[in-house]
Amino acid sequence: MILVWLITILMGGGLLAWGAGFINRSWPRWIALAATLASFSLFLAFAFSVPGIGLGQPGDWLAEYNAPWIPAFGVQFHLAMDGLSLLLLGLTFITGVLAVLVSWTQIRERVGFYYFNLMWILAGIAGVFLALDLFLFYFFWEVMLVPMYFLIGIWGYENRIYAAYKFFLFTQASGLLMFLAILALYFIHGKTTGNFTFDYPELLGAELPTRTAFWLMLGFLAAFVVKLPAVPFHNWLPDAHTEAPTAGSVILAGLLLKTGAYGILRFVIPLFPEAARDFAPTAMALGVLSILYGAKLAFAQTDLKRLVAYTSVSHMGFVLLGAFAFNIIAYQGVVIQLLAHGISTGALFIIVGCIQERIHTRDIGQMGGFWQKMPGMGATALLFALASLGLPGLGNFVAEFLTLLGAWQASILWTALAALGLIFSAVYSLRIVQRVFHGAPMAKPNLPDLNVREWLIMAPMILLIFWLGLYPGPVLNSADAPLRNILAPFAKEESSIGIAPEEDGLSLSLQKPETEKRKVINSK
Amino acid sequence: MLENLWLIPAIPFAGFFILAVLGRRLPRVAAAWIGTGSIGLSALLAILVGIRYLSAPPEGYAFRQTLWQWIEVAGFSPSISFYLDSLSLVFILIITVVGFFIHLYSIEFMEADEGLKRFFAYMNLFVGAMLTLVLADSLVLMYLGWEGVGLGSYLLIGFWYQEPANGYAARKAFVMTRVGDTAMALGLFLLFTSFGTLDISTITAAAPQQWRPGDQLAVWAALLLLGGALGKSAQLPLQTWLPDAMAGPTPVSALIHAATMVTAGVYLIARMHAVFELAPSVMALVAIIGAATLLLAGFSALTQSDIKRVLAYSTISQIGYMFLALGLGAWSAAVFHFFTHAFFKALLFLGAGAVILAMHHEHDMFKMGGLWKKMPVTFWTFLAGSGALAALPLITAGFYSKDQILWYAWAGERGNSWLWAAGMLGALITAAYTARMVILTFFGDMKQEPDKRPGVLIKIPLIVLAVLSIIGGFVEMPHNMAAVHLFSDWLGTALPAIHVEESLQASEFLLQLAAAATVFAGLFIGYWFYLRRPELAASAHRSFAGLHRFWFQGWGFDWLYERLFIRPFTWLAAVNRADVTDYIYTALAKGNESLYHIFSRTQTGQLRWYAFGIGVGALIIITLIAMS
Numbered sequence A: 001m002i003l004v005w006l007i008t009i010l011m012g013g014g015l016l017a018w019g020a021g022f023i024n025r026s027w028p029r030w031i032a033l034a035a036t037l038a039s040f041s042l043f044l045a046f047a048f049s050v051p052g053i054g055l056g057q058p059g060d061w062l063a064e065y066n067a068p069w070i071p072a073f074g075v076q077f078h079l080a081m082d083g084l085s086l087l088l089l090g091l092t093f094i095t096g097v098l099a100v101l102v103s104w105t106q107i108r109e110r111v112g113f114y115y116f117n118l119m120w121i122l123a124g125i126a127g128v129f130l131a132l133d134l135f136l137f138y139f140f141w142e143v144m145l146v147p148m149y150f151l152i153g154i155w156g157y158e159n160r161i162y163a164a165y166k167f168f169l170f171t172q173a174s175g176l177l178m179f180l181a182i183l184a185l186y187f188i189h190g191k192t193t194g195n196f197t198f199d200y201p202e203l204l205g206a207e208l209p210t211r212t213a214f215w216l217m218l219g220f221l222a223a224f225v226v227k228l229p230a231v232p233f234h235n236w237l238p239d240a241h242t243e244a245p246t247a248g249s250v251i252l253a254g255l256l257l258k259t260g261a262y263g264i265l266r267f268v269i270p271l272f273p274e275a276a277r278d279f280a281p282t283a284m285a286l287g288v289l290s291i292l293y294g295a296k297l298a299f300a301q302t303d304l305k306r307l308v309a310y311t312s313v314s315h316m317g318f319v320l321l322g323a324f325a326f327n328i329i330a331y332q333g334v335v336i337q338l339l340a341h342g343i344s345t346g347a348l349f350i351i352v353g354c355i356q357e358r359i360h361t362r363d364i365g366q367m368g369g370f371w372q373k374m375p376g377m378g379a380t381a382l383l384f385a386l387a388s389l390g391l392p393g394l395g396n397f398v399a400e401f402l403t404l405l406g407a408w409q410a411s412i413l414w415t416a417l418a419a420l421g422l423i424f425s426a427v428y429s430l431r432i433v434q435r436v437f438h439g440a441p442m443a444k445p446n447l448p449d450l451n452v453r454e455w456l457i458m459a460p461m462i463l464l465i466f467w468l469g470l471y472p473g474p475v476l477n478s479a480d481a482p483l484r485n486i487l488a489p490f491a492k493e494e495s496s497i498g499i500a501p502e503e504d505g506l507s508l509s510l511q512k513p514e515t516e517k518r519k520v521i522n523s524k
Numbered sequence B: 001m002l003e004n005l006w007l008i009p010a011i012p013f014a015g016f017f018i019l020a021v022l023g024r025r026l027p028r029v030a031a032a033w034i035g036t037g038s039i040g041l042s043a044l045l046a047i048l049v050g051i052r053y054l055s056a057p058p059e060g061y062a063f064r065q066t067l068w069q070w071i072e073v074a075g076f077s078p079s080i081s082f083y084l085d086s087l088s089l090v091f092i093l094i095i096t097v098v099g100f101f102i103h104l105y106s107i108e109f110m111e112a113d114e115g116l117k118r119f120f121a122y123m124n125l126f127v128g129a130m131l132t133l134v135l136a137d138s139l140v141l142m143y144l145g146w147e148g149v150g151l152g153s154y155l156l157i158g159f160w161y162q163e164p165a166n167g168y169a170a171r172k173a174f175v176m177t178r179v180g181d182t183a184m185a186l187g188l189f190l191l192f193t194s195f196g197t198l199d200i201s202t203i204t205a206a207a208p209q210q211w212r213p214g215d216q217l218a219v220w221a222a223l224l225l226l227g228g229a230l231g232k233s234a235q236l237p238l239q240t241w242l243p244d245a246m247a248g249p250t251p252v253s254a255l256i257h258a259a260t261m262v263t264a265g266v267y268l269i270a271r272m273h274a275v276f277e278l279a280p281s282v283m284a285l286v287a288i289i290g291a292a293t294l295l296l297a298g299f300s301a302l303t304q305s306d307i308k309r310v311l312a313y314s315t316i317s318q319i320g321y322m323f324l325a326l327g328l329g330a331w332s333a334a335v336f337h338f339f340t341h342a343f344f345k346a347l348l349f350l351g352a353g354a355v356i357l358a359m360h361h362e363h364d365m366f367k368m369g370g371l372w373k374k375m376p377v378t379f380w381t382f383l384a385g386s387g388a389l390a391a392l393p394l395i396t397a398g399f400y401s402k403d404q405i406l407w408y409a410w411a412g413e414r415g416n417s418w419l420w421a422a423g424m425l426g427a428l429i430t431a432a433y434t435a436r437m438v439i440l441t442f443f444g445d446m447k448q449e450p451d452k453r454p455g456v457l458i459k460i461p462l463i464v465l466a467v468l469s470i471i472g473g474f475v476e477m478p479h480n481m482a483a484v485h486l487f488s489d490w491l492g493t494a495l496p497a498i499h500v501e502e503s504l505q506a507s508e509f510l511l512q513l514a515a516a517a518t519v520f521a522g523l524f525i526g527y528w529f530y531l532r533r534p535e536l537a538a539s540a541h542r543s544f545a546g547l548h549r550f551w552f553q554g555w556g557f558d559w560l561y562e563r564l565f566i567r568p569f570t571w572l573a574a575v576n577r578a579d580v581t582d583y584i585y586t587a588l589a590k591g592n593e594s595l596y597h598i599f600s601r602t603q604t605g606q607l608r609w610y611a612f613g614i615g616v617g618a619l620i621i622i623t624l625i626a627m628s
Helices: A002-021 A027-049 A083-103 A111-130 A134-155 A160-193 A200-204 A210-227 A236-243 A246-271 A273-300 A304-323 A328-359 A375-388 A395-410 A412-436 A452-470 A473-496 A506-511 A514-523 B007-025 B028-055 B086-109 B116-135 B139-157 B164-195 B200-210 B216-232 B241-247 B250-259 B261-271 B273-277 B280-303 B307-328 B331-358 B376-390 B397-411 B417-442 B456-475 B486-491 B502-532 B534-543 B545-552 B557-575 B581-602 B607-627
Strands: A063-070 A075-081 B063-069 B079-084
Touching: A002 A027, A002 A063, A002 A075, A002 A111, A027 A083, A027 A111, A063 A134, A075 A083, A075 A111, A075 A134, A083 A111, A083 A246, A083 A328, A083 A452, A083 A473, A111 A134, A111 A246, A134 A160, A134 A200, A134 A246, A160 A200, A160 A210, A160 A236, A200 A246, A210 A246, A210 A273, A236 A246, A236 A304, A246 A273, A246 A304, A246 A328, A246 A473, A273 A304, A273 A395, A273 A412, A273 A473, A273 B557, A304 A328, A304 A395, A304 A412, A328 A375, A328 A395, A328 A452, A328 A473, A375 A395, A375 A412, A375 A452, A395 A412, A395 A452, A395 B139, A395 B164, A412 B164, B007 B028, B007 B116, B028 B086, B028 B116, B079 B086, B079 B116, B079 B139, B086 B116, B086 B250, B086 B261, B086 B331, B086 B456, B086 B486, B116 B139, B116 B250, B116 B261, B139 B164, B139 B200, B139 B216, B139 B241, B139 B250, B139 B261, B164 B200, B164 B216, B164 B241, B200 B273, B216 B261, B216 B273, B216 B280, B241 B250, B241 B307, B250 B261, B250 B307, B250 B331, B261 B273, B261 B307, B261 B331, B273 B280, B280 B307, B280 B417, B280 B545, B307 B331, B307 B397, B307 B417, B331 B376, B331 B397, B331 B456, B331 B486, B376 B397, B376 B417, B376 B456, B376 B502, B397 B417, B397 B456, B397 B502, B417 B502, B502 B534, B534 B545
Parallel strands: none
Antiparallel strands: A063 A075, B063 B079
16 A cells, blocks of 8 residues: 555645645645655655565565456556665655755746646656556556656756657657557467456466567567667657756656666566567667767767766666676666666756756856866766766766676677776766866856755765665665566576576586686577 | 774775865864874874784784675675785885875975865875775775776876866876776676686685686786786876876875876786786786886986976886886785885975975976075985986895896796896986986076975975885895895785796896996986086987987877877767767658658649549559459
8 A cells, every 4th residue: 555655645746736836836846845755754664664675585575556447458556566666766756855856946937837747757657666567557657758748848948849849759659669569468468368467477477479579578678778768769868858957857867767777677578588588689789889879979068968968878878788688796787777877867967957057058168167166066076977987986886897797797798898888988977077167267157056955955865876886785685586586587597607696606607617608608 | 903904094084084074164284184194093003003914913914804795796795895915014004104204295285275175185085095905805896996096196187177288187097097997897807707706815816726827718817907907007008198197286196106006007916916827928918018118118208308207207117117027927026116116206206396396386307407505405315216216226225126126037937138138228218317307407507596495394204205215125135135035025925936047046146237337327328418418418309309209209109099099089079969860860750741741732622633633542442453
């Protein structure tokens, strides 16, 4: 039941904020803050009550809610949470609270409707991370899309209408492919078993002909790689990120992209393990392409927000690379990357927003030497730029190191190429610091350093990025059992090459000559 | 006492934290003394730990302390653990003690700088990271320190951030070393795949059992680790960032770009010697790179006019000696040269800094001169450091460490006469450019009156380091002189000894004589060309202008990299700023739009047109049916 509450508090808060907006302009933001804080505290209370996260047996859900919805079609209102959903929900609620605080003074028009949309996006995202019924999942997938369209289209910057359309078309078209795949899966499974259902646990064991499985897998993957996004399906992202209001960018980078990654881990791979394995070389290549191409484009930008947007493409490339490496090390790296990227890129977007509020432009050419007037903001930006380039001690390093370490077991070539991303990320991250905060000071009249509200936003993000970088143990524990579940279909053959996800199989490799091990990987 | 080991890196980090968070509320003096005091405390602890280690060595001559589990995934479980053995002990002593004196010096040197607090915060961050690097018990934690020192270096090179050139130098340093670091990261992946752990002592113990000498994986692992070492230690082909790194304040150059960080590569290779010994071809490569670098950088040092750039090239060259020693398998000789080099090169940088400060931030040696009477303490200490750099026989530390390397280049099991000759030629050049530097700075006519005399906080570090530059070498004597082998005995618990060809033993004295003669020849060249007959230097400069420029610009590496990497990348970035893949989708949208226009044209509203359409359509359908 708690799972339902987590979502309904957000939805109800959104409706209430909309209504209150007609009475008083400042009520909606307080209502939104209260609603996000309420669901966040409910979530925290639940998270701390779970005894020994990660100790759960495979297949165990930490919490579950199942009620019939449209029984005639086998649609259920089925929500469930495991360690993976738990982490992503945590990210959702933290980001949600921060997004409300970020919008505090920035949004002045149609405030009520704004917070309604914000709340419903969050509710949709929370639903996506919890839904275990494919129909319900698609429902929430759409719930987060439409309000985001409004958020960009109404409260965005100069080119907002174009960006909103582009975002909508990309997501909708690819989402449709997924919906077709869901329906196909529903009917095929229904015909062979006589049980017409959208229920995920039921569908997990569906027997599919190889070719069919491959096409259905592609249908799902289409929606997720667009959302992730992977090159060459990334074109909506720079426009949407750049034109969205700050909170929109924070949610886009921090959460929406993560739904793509979550979808791959939760649906694509468990539902179609064999097809996914056949597709792995292509997926890894796309991942590497995203890393390098995204980094190159980020370096080229002159619009600061666009620059940060392209870094997301580069960082999410690691997710795609790791997700198709099929071993626990890479998977843990992917999970940390989802959290760390959400925080570090979110923080960079917030800093861009702060700068834009002060100087009313995002053009890098108009910036320089801001450290002198705003050392606090400069130091914070430096920290998150360093996180973005993968400095050890910060979360992104753990993520990228684990991802590459895991990917190395699957493909040395792609890993070596992906590692070039470490060099390019240094190039673009330091360029941000140089062009904005270093260099000769630009004469700008009004450059106050971060204020109390802004520090309140930044402080938890700083703490979180250090926490993920220095003590990721709790996160790794929480994700452990769910990831092993996902990897279960691959476990058998993995253990034969000494990288068993089950136990410390690596000790096996000590007895085996390296060449023989490599042969097994290649013959796969 | 040993259980306080963790405090040695923790205190500088704490100092950084205090300065970063409370910095703005602290008075300037307090900030400077917090920054210096934290390193002093660390140094004190390091000395106490060292005494305890020597008086009652822990079991197996190694002490390990685990703070917490860092990452734990399926057998990959690095922890935040420190590992103390004789090798890391040498390094932490140098880092903290030399670091402390450089901090002390900085209090006066940075006195008037508005960024004083930021300076000490960054310096403490750097020292903490450097100590983590050398104390790490796993390669992952070492990588943390490794990147951390890179960050410290970046921040301090670009310390005067308002000047864009400094920012460029800082980024150049960071990115070039990152190229090496990335290779190193790949090396870690390879090692983990082979050994199932990144714990250093486990790997070094398991490697000889798992790999035969020359094993392809061992070669790859050594090569990739070498990549990291080349970047950090500014060796060929990743050396070009170091001369530009001189944009930072002079104490930074002394600490980071002379005494500590740039020797991290030496530490890495010495630490992973077990892997390198299994890859003889890579060992040979290390020696060749070392020899080539020491010559290239030496010739460049000979032509510089900026005193700091002379010292920068000299540092590259001296680290070349260390790499030469590593490649020869003379592990302890390499560390010994690091040990003495840390004293005399830090001293030379600090001395240069004192001169620069006195001359209104003038770096050009040709605008100095005649300072020896005006700045006696600086002069005499600088002279001591220069003697050590030139390896003046018997009385300086540099002689003992360099002589050892030359001896092993000749007589060591992996040595050969070519490597020895390169080392000898390098010694000649070193003596020559050292003499040139001293003469141009302190002798001849005074071109500018120094207006600021160094105070006591600058003098103390100079004097202490000068004393160490003289006596630091006495802990290890050549075999034929005295049976003093404190240093190699000390390191013997961590690093294997090198074998010497018995038949060549007798030639040791002759070689020393030759080395001494070379040094004096080099000094004489410097004296002759720059003090006795300066017009000769000028005419040589004129007749070999092209060569001079070539050496002056560091053998054209910057020129080459600019064309090979930077320009293509920026060009690619510039032409594709708008993202070419966007055209696919724009074309898709445009195509749809034109289809819409085409189809909407059919909606003319004229009956004739519709009737025609129906007729043609019917015809086509009937034909199709008939055909099938």
